[in-house]
Amino acid sequence: MSVRVVARLRPLLDKELEKDIIVNAEGSKDGKVTNIVRIPNPKNESEEFSFAFNGVYDMETTQEELFTNEVAPTLKSLFQGLDVTLFAYGVTGTGKTHTMRGGLKLSERGVIPRLLSGIYRRGRKVAKDSGGETSVSITLSYYEIYNDKVYDLFEPPEKRSLAGLPLREKDGKTIVVGLSERACDDLKDFEKLYIEANNNRSTAGTKLNAQSSRSHAILMVKVHQVSSEGTLISTASAIDLAGSEDNRRTDNGRGDKRIPYRESKMTRILSLGQNNGITIMILNLAPLRSYHLDTLSSLNVSSRAKRIEVREIENEIVFTQPPRKANTSGASLQQRQPLRPLANAHNTHPNSVAQKGDKPAKAFSVYSDRAKAAPRTAMLANTATVRKPDLAQKRPSDVTNGSRLNKIVKPGMPKPSTEMSAAKIEELIERKVAEALANHALDQPPAKPPVEISEAVQRRLEALEKKIESGEAEEARAEGLRFLLMAKQHKERGEDSSALKMYEMAVPFFPKQEKLQKKITNLRSKIQAKRDLEAAELSTAPLIMPVKKLATAPIASNTQLPTPAASFEIYQPKCAEQPETPPKNRKKRLSSERDDDFDCSAVVRADEQEDDSFVYKPKHKKSKPKQNSKSSLRVFSDVCDDNKQPPTPRTKQLLDIVNSRDVALLMSLSGFGAKKARDLVEFLELQNEDDGGNIQTLQQLRAVPGVGNRTVERAYDGIVNALLV
Numbered sequence: 226m227s228v229r230v231v232a233r234l235r236p237l238l239d240k241e242l243e244k245d246i247i248v249n250a251e252g253s254k255d256g257k258v259t260n261i262v263r264i265p266n267p268k269n270e271s272e273e274f275s276f277a278f279n280g281v282y283d284m285e286t287t288q289e290e291l292f293t294n295e296v297a298p299t300l301k302s303l304f305q306g307l308d309v310t311l312f313a314y315g316v317t318g319t320g321k322t323h324t325m326r327g328g329l330k331l332s333e334r335g336v337i338p339r340l341l342s343g344i345y346r347r348g349r350k351v352a353k354d355s356g357g358e359t360s361v362s363i364t365l366s367y368y369e370i371y372n373d374k375v376y377d378l379f380e381p382p383e384k385r386s387l388a389g390l391p392l393r394e395k396d397g398k399t400i401v402v403g404l405s406e407r408a409c410d411d412l413k414d415f416e417k418l419y420i421e422a423n424n425n426r427s428t429a430g431t432k433l434n435a436q437s438s439r440s441h442a443i444l445m446v447k448v449h450q451v452s453s454e455g456t457l458i459s460t461a462s463a464i465d466l467a468g469s470e471d472n473r474r475t476d477n478g479r480g481d482k483r484i485p486y487r488e489s490k491m492t493r494i495l496s497l498g499q500n501n502g503i504t505i506m507i508l509n510l511a512p513l514r515s516y517h518l519d520t521l522s523s524l525n526v527s528s529r530a531k532r533i534e535v536r537e538i539e540n541e542i543v544f545t546q547p548p549r550k551a552n553t554s555g556a557s558l559q560q561r562q563p564l565r566p567l568a569n570a571h572n573t574h575p576n577s578v579a580q581k582g583d584k585p586a587k588a589f590s591v592y593s594d595r596a597k598a599a600p601r602t603a604m605l606a607n608t609a610t611v612r613k614p615d616l617a618q619k620r621p622s623d624v625t626n627g628s629r630l631n632k633i634v635k636p637g638m639p640k641p642s643t644e645m646s647a648a649k650i651e652e653l654i655e656r657k658v659a660e661a662l663a664n665h666a667l668d669q670p671p672a673k674p675p676v677e678i679s680e681a682v683q684r685r686l687e688a689l690e691k692k693i694e695s696g697e698a699e700e701a702r703a704e705g706l707r708f709l710l711m712a713k714q715h716k717e718r719g720e721d722s723s724a725l726k727m728y729e730m731a732v733p734f735f736p737k738q739e740k741l742q743k744k745i746t747n748l749r750s751k752i753q754a755k756r757d758l759e760a761a762e763l764s765t766a767p768l769i770m771p772v773k774k775l776a777t778a779p780i781a782s783n784t785q786l787p788t789p790a791a792s793f794e795i796y797q798p799k800c801a802e803q804p805e806t807p808p809k810n811r812k813k814r815l816s817s818e819r820d821d822d823f824d825c826s827a828v829v830r831a832d833e834q835e836d837d838s839f840v841y842k843p844k845h846k847k848s849k850p851k852q853n854s855k856s857s858l859r860v861f862s863d864v865c866d867d868n869k870q871p872p873t874p875r876t877k878q879l880l881d882i883v884n885s886r887d888v889a890l891l892m893s894l895s896g897f898g899a900k901k902a903r904d905l906v907e908f909l910e911l912q913n914e915d916d917g918g919n920i921q922t923l924q925q926l927r928a929v930p931g932v933g934n935r936t937v938e939r940a941y942d943g944i945v946n947a948l949l950v
């Protein structure tokens with residue numbers, strides 16, 4: 226894959242003033258290729274940053290010039306079997322859509338319609354040159370990524386499923402499952418399809434640009450070349466990224482803010498081989514001071530991006546019939562070797578053409594393998610230099626404006642490695658896309674030190690973060706409460722570590738709750754004290770002695786939480802050695818803890834309490850589950866479950882249904898509606914890590930938030946009735 230990064234500066238729009246221009250795009254100077262974008266240092270206007278690109282296009286550049294220089298040369302490669310990916314990125318209002326889609330007038334047509342036009346023209350040529358041997362057909366897919374969900378743009382919005390289309394990895398590529406593909410025979414077809422599909426795009430105007438498109442739109446143009454040799458399929462993808470603007474500036478405080486980049490659909494789509502081949506990134510820039518930081522951020526992002534240099538691999542010809550003997554006088558398809566790595570074709574333009582006139586020059590020689598072609602631009606490539614008028618001769622390494630801006634490839638220095646591992650490429654692309662999308666480069670607070678947390682928990686936290694950010698605050702609060710309740714339950718069962726984890730997971734929902742923090746601190750101390758004691762006991766005495774002693778030690782009943790050393794208990798499973806531990810003691814212990822409990826009622830609103838699934842009942846209302854309920858519920862003859870007796874067939878059946886985690890199956894139980902079933906499944910998913918997964922007994926089932934005695938009774942009766950029928 227080669228990645229070529231070019232910058233395009235848009236002209237001033239109505240009402241924008243010349244005096245506000247701060248960005249200077251310079252393709253060439255005094256007849257020499259420079260390809261530099263200059264912008265003042267926002268902290269010190271006497272300084273100027275310059276960023277080098279593979280191509281730089283100034284405010285006067287026409288749509289045709291950009292296409293002819295950057296995109297047209299990729300067409301040949303596309304028909305040779307390489308995939309081509311073109312994308313525009315930049316802040317809202319910098320001209321991405323103008324660049325990719327363009328205006329209605331012929332001269333204003335953007336990259337996409339011109340690409341299609343070029344593909345059809347070349348397709349006809351290929352067919353003609355092969356004497357009719359090769360036929361070329363084009364199919365289109367078009368989808369958008371909106372709030373990290375993938376939607377087929379050829380489907381009207383009302384047909385969309387809320388969850389969007391799933392992604393799968395297949396043969397190293399990311400596939401959008403269920404994405405439609407439309408045959409598209411000519412430009413007319415294309416225009417019709419494209420206009421229709423664009424009307425299906427999710428849009429939301431922002432203050433900066435009322436026409437702003439807030440979804441990423443990905444058009445995939447598949448070129449099928451069928452000959453007697455087989456079928457060669459290659460894809461040109463044109464991506465119009467949503468603006469990477471700062472949400473504070475646009476007041477766009479909705480849910481499409483930040484998706485953790487490893488989970489981002491866009492990342493997956495761009496990082497997994499879809500872009501094997503040639504990638505052209507067009508950085509769109511606005512010339513104005515009001516975009517100063519955003520522009521600098523984009524420049525920083527792109528100046529690193531263009532260092533991606535990897536090998537190109539052609540798509541393999543798919544033999545749809547037994548291959549014939551090669552006809553040496555035949556078409557180029559027959560001569561091509563499948564999967565031929567183009568070694569040393571690093572960051573070269575696929576079909577470079579000589580520079581003409583004073584058009585923005587292409588910097589193909591930037592990464593040329595030929596030593597003599599490692600010119601001045603090579604020194605500038607990947608470089609942002611700071612030019613101080615009074616320190617013009619200062620060595621770049623002496624400049625103190627941050628290491629990223631000071632890197633310079635000096636002549637004579639070893640050339641950067643031109644080959645990269647797939648993982649490295651992925652990593653770079655992920656980083657690049659994440660940065661381009663999130664545009665956090667300048668405003669990011671310093672990274673927090675890594676916290677030891679399992680990957681699964683991290684994933685869940687990120688999902689929660691996403692939820693919170695996507696404005697589902699109410700839902701998130703409910704989820705937070707669920708964690709608190711689960712924490713309490715774990716704690717009541719003596720599972721302090723799990724309780725701690727649950728409390729910690731509740732923190733993102735209630736970050737400022739001091740009681741919650743205190744709870745966590747106390748639990749940590751308690752667990753630590755327990756560990757210390759166990760360690761001490763291990764080294765000094767037989768384990769059983771102190772454990773017994775502690776288990777029978779009187780537990781303080783005062784309302785203050787005893788100091789950890791005196792307060793911890795050794796958890797005795799209900800079926801374990803000391804079944805005689807009087808319930809009274811247990812009650813006392815609970816009451817002693819209550820005053821220290823995080824007061825969920827502080828965060829529960831009355832309306833939330835209607836949902837009996839996960840409502841925290843204030844302490845004074847809380848009653849202990851009636852162990853000896855007079856209920857006719859035979860399930861509690863299954864208390865024997867807890868004594869390690871095998872469950873009855875009915876209990877087993879009920880538990881099997883529960884543990885199936887199948888919402889539909891759960892809904893077949895009496896008393897289980899959709900919500901209860903879903904909540905239970907969600908609860909079980911959460912249990913996976915902590916308790917090994919399944920509900921083993923009806924006691925445990927009763928203890929699940931939102932289930933309780935009554936529900937278990939009904940479900941059990943339902944099963945009995947079903948068995949009796």
Ligand SMILES: Nc1ncnc2c1ncn2[C@@H]1O[C@H](COP(=O)(O)OP(=O)(O)OP(=O)(O)O)[C@@H](O)[C@H]1O
Pocket residue numbers: 234235236238315316317318319320321322323324434436437438439466467468469509
């Ligand atoms: N090169 C250009 N020549 C003339 N007008 C331009 C050019 N680039 C952008 N514009 C105009 O600037 C405005 C903003 O451009 P555009 O909508 O393409 O921005 P964008 O980056 O796609 O924004 P968003 O991310 O919000 O969709 C439009 O009115 C567009 O016509």
